[in-house]
Amino acid sequence: xxxxxxxxxxxxxxxxxxxxxxxxxxxxxxxxxxxxxxxxxxxxxxxxxxxxxxxxxxxxxxxxxxxxxxxxxxxxxxxxxxxxxxxxxxxxxxxxxxxxxxxxxxxxxxxxxxxxxxxxxxxxxxxxxxxxxxxxxxxxxxxxxxxxxxxxxxxxxxxxxxxxxxxxxxxxxxxxxxxxxxxxxxxxxxxxxxx
Amino acid sequence: xxxxxxxxxxxxxxxxxxxxxxxxxxxxxxxxxxxxxxxxxxxxxxxxxxxxxxxxxxxxxxxxxxxxxxxxxxxxxxxxxxxxxxxxxxxxxxxxxxxxxxxxxxxxxxxxxxxxxxxxxxxxxxxxxxxxxxxxxxxxxxxxxxxxxxxxxxxxxxxxxxxxxxxxxxxxxxxxxxxxxxxxxxxxxxxxxxxxxxxxxxxxxxxxxxxxxxxxxxxxxxxxxxxxxxxxxxxxxxxxxxxxxxxxxxxxxxxxxxxxxxxxxxxxxxxxxxxxxxxxxxxxxxxxxxxxxxxxxxxxxxxxxxxxxxxxxxxxxxxxxxxxxxxxxxxxxxxxxxxxxxxxxxxxxxxxxxxxxxxxxxxxxxxxxxxxxxxxxxxxxxxxxxxxxxxxxxxxxxxxxxxxxxxxxxxxxxxxxxxxxxxxxxxxxxxxxxxxxxxxxxxxxxxxxxxxxxxxxxxxxxxxxxxxxxxxxxxxx
Numbered sequence: 001x002x003x004x005x006x007x008x009x010x011x012x013x014x015x016x017x018x019x020x021x022x023x024x025x026x027x028x029x030x031x032x033x034x035x036x037x038x039x040x041x042x043x044x045x046x047x048x049x050x051x052x053x054x055x056x057x058x059x060x061x062x063x064x065x066x067x068x069x070x071x072x073x074x075x076x077x078x079x080x081x082x083x084x085x086x087x088x089x090x091x092x093x094x095x096x097x098x099x100x101x102x103x104x105x106x107x108x109x110x111x112x113x114x115x116x117x118x119x120x121x122x123x124x125x126x127x128x129x130x131x132x133x134x135x136x137x138x139x140x141x142x143x144x145x146x147x148x149x150x151x152x153x154x155x156x157x158x159x160x161x162x163x164x165x166x167x168x169x170x171x172x173x174x175x176x177x178x179x180x181x182x183x184x185x186x187x188x189x190x191x192x193x194x195x
Numbered sequence: 196x197x198x199x200x201x202x203x204x205x206x207x208x209x210x211x212x213x214x215x216x217x218x219x220x221x222x223x224x225x226x227x228x229x230x231x232x233x234x235x236x237x238x239x240x241x242x243x244x245x246x247x248x249x250x251x252x253x254x255x256x257x258x259x260x261x262x263x264x265x266x267x268x269x270x271x272x273x274x275x276x277x278x279x280x281x282x283x284x285x286x287x288x289x290x291x292x293x294x295x296x297x298x299x300x301x302x303x304x305x306x307x308x309x310x311x312x313x314x315x316x317x318x319x320x321x322x323x324x325x326x327x328x329x330x331x332x333x334x335x336x337x338x339x340x341x342x343x344x345x346x347x348x349x350x351x352x353x354x355x356x357x358x359x360x361x362x363x364x365x366x367x368x369x370x371x372x373x374x375x376x377x378x379x380x381x382x383x384x385x386x387x388x389x390x391x392x393x394x395x396x397x398x399x400x401x402x403x404x405x406x407x408x409x410x411x412x413x414x415x416x417x418x419x420x421x422x423x424x425x426x427x428x429x430x431x432x433x434x435x436x437x438x439x440x441x442x443x444x445x446x447x448x449x450x451x452x453x454x455x456x457x458x459x460x461x462x463x464x465x466x467x468x469x470x471x472x473x474x475x476x477x478x479x480x481x482x483x484x485x486x487x488x489x490x491x492x493x494x495x496x497x498x499x500x501x502x503x504x505x506x507x508x509x510x511x512x513x514x515x516x517x518x519x520x521x522x523x524x525x526x527x528x529x530x531x532x533x534x535x536x537x538x539x540x541x542x543x544x545x546x547x548x549x550x551x552x553x554x555x556x557x558x559x560x561x562x563x564x565x566x567x568x569x570x571x572x573x574x575x576x577x578x579x580x581x582x583x584x585x586x587x588x589x590x591x592x593x594x595x596x597x598x599x600x601x602x603x604x605x606x607x608x609x610x611x612x613x614x615x616x617x618x619x620x621x622x623x624x625x626x627x628x629x630x631x632x633x634x635x636x637x638x639x640x641x642x643x644x645x646x647x648x649x650x651x652x653x654x655x656x657x658x659x660x661x662x663x664x665x666x667x668x669x670x671x672x
Contacts, residue, residue, distance in 0.1 A: 036432050036435065036436060036663075036664070037661045037662070037663050038661065039436075040439050040443045040660035040661065041660065041661050043443060044443070044660070054443060054444040054446075055444060055445065069388065069391070069429070070391075070429060070432060073391060073392075073395050073429075073432065073433060073436070074432070074436055076395055077395055077398055077433055077436040077437055077440065078436060078440045080395070080398060080399035081398060081399050081402055081436075081437045081440045081441065082440050082444055083399070084399040084400070084402065084403045085399075085402060085403060085406060085413060085441065085444075086444065179399055180399055180400040180403075182399075183392070183395065183396055184392075184395065186392070
């Protein structure tokens with residue numbers, strides 16, 4: 001069972017190959033706003049390192065958002081097209097839940113601009129507070145380990161090992177029943193863009 | 196009639212062998228060739244019991260060897276050799292052979308001539324090949340016609356998500372388009388973020404439909420093409436990522452097509468383009484006169500200094516409280532209109548265009564009439580606007596052709612669907628070969644990207660997997 005995992009939702013570009021519950025190759029670099037040019041270069045490296053052909057994957061897992069809109073669309077487009085054409089199973093996981101990586105009592109925050117953050121609170125595989133976009137000053141993080149853009153809350157930025165995060169959250173991946181209906185989790189509706 | 200050689204005709208063949216070759220095959224050898232050689236077949240042309248010609252082929256998987264071909268002496272130079280050759284080639288093709296190989300004495304000019312006429316090429320010379328010390332040519336003919344290469348093309352530069360499969364000879368295998376126009380009409384124009392989101396939603400279904408309808412696998416495709424620019428960056432990204440996904444996973448070359456070249460080359464669905472060529476490109480984002488010397492040399496000789504013509508149509512429609520997109524609406528209203536309102540003709544030097552003055556004049560006119568309490572006659576206003584706008588296109592195109600004589604003129608882009616523009620083009624350009632794109636191909640589609648990609652493929656112009664999309668790419672690039 002060979003799974004390709006991709007996260008392009010935020011500052012990092014992470015590509016991981018997981019075979020039978022073990023990471024056989026991974027790439028994770030800071031790559032903010034350059035993912036669309038870099039993602040296939042990273043994939044090339046990951047497949048070359050593992051000496052497997054891209055066509056041989058059995059499934060894809062991607063982070064579905066929230067995150068940068070352009071960013072979340074990259075992994076989503078790859079997963080939808082390859083999932084449909086190869087074909088292979090597609091799994092998704094919330095970007096924030098991926099970042100939480102199964103840790104105990106952690107609050108994941110990600111800059112959503114305009115003094116807002118995307119925030120989700122997790123305790124191992126339990127969701128304490130589902131992903132939402134909130135004003136920074138509404139957040140109280142004292143009971144939690146803060147993951148992500150902690151600097152926005154007066155803590156340190158900390159993202160952890162996102163390759164490992166895919167492996168650790170395997171039991172939280174959601175399998176897509178119908179790939180054509182998959183959409184990124186933007187946390188902001190299309191309707192709000194009307195003039 | 197040509198058929199497999201029969202045992203009863205062996206005597207005649209032995210006779211021809213003796214009179215034709217320095218190393219003739221004898222009767223025993225010929226008999227074994229017929230009965231024991233499972234890979235060899237001798238074909239003979241027999242008329243009224245007379246063996247006139249024969250040929251022997253050894254079949255070895257995709258390869259075959261033409262080991263003998265001979266014509267009875269008194270029947271030579273009468274076309275029997277050619278007839279036999281044609282038969283042998285068709286037999287070999289029928290067996291699925293890709294190559295036919297033979298050796299021929301370098302001094303046998305007649306035979307070499309026959310082989311060359313039948314598409315054989317000399318690969319090398321074998322020294323002292325024959326017992327008498329003569330050299331031989333190794334000759335080869337490729338039997339399979341190279342199949343036209345297929346391209347899968349993706350277009351997503353604005354508000355249409357599209358995918359098509361086409362081959363080099365412009366045979367269309369599939370073409371799927373979904374338009375977001377209904378959604379954007381609600382907003383009165385294309386909202387980039389909304390467009391990007393809809394592209395992501397649609398992309399896999401569209402690609403899948405195009406592949407399914409073409410009845411092919413991705414491995415039958417020779418290259419993946421996509422619109423690299425110009426267009427909305429978020430929209431371009433989705434098509435680019437989809438195309439790169441296929442190129443990467445299936446290890447195919449990638450072609451980044453300029454959107455407007457697509458609009459130009461779609462005209463080849465009618466007829467091949469003739470160079471030098473003038474293209475009048477008119478759409479929601481572009482108004483350009485492009486002088487095209489060959490399929491790789493594009494020069495913008497005139498462009499709009501402000502609004503694109505399609506944009507002006509949209510804005511004028513909005514002033515008249517009509518729906519987006521404005522082009523079809525105004526075209527329809529103008530059909531009912533009469534000369535009534537006066538609008539100023541845009542005055543721009545040289546081959547460039549301007550439509551913002553005209554658009555503002557429409558706005559002023561509407562305000563003036565409204566404040567005077569006169570209801571606006573939309574038909575007449577649409578007529579006035581359209582006549583001025585389109586005549587400026589015609590005028591500049593005429594000037595361009597005077598300065599840059601061309602063999603052909605093509606119209607391209609979404610506004611090419613305008614019925615009045617097509618009428619004016621036909622009326623005004625009778626002394627040049629004029630192509631108007633079929634209506635169904637005027638709006639954005641992936642077939643046009645495929646048509647342009649055919650040229651990129653022939654010219655081996657590929658891009659790498661890290662190629663950046665270019666929202667404001669020039670056609671000259």
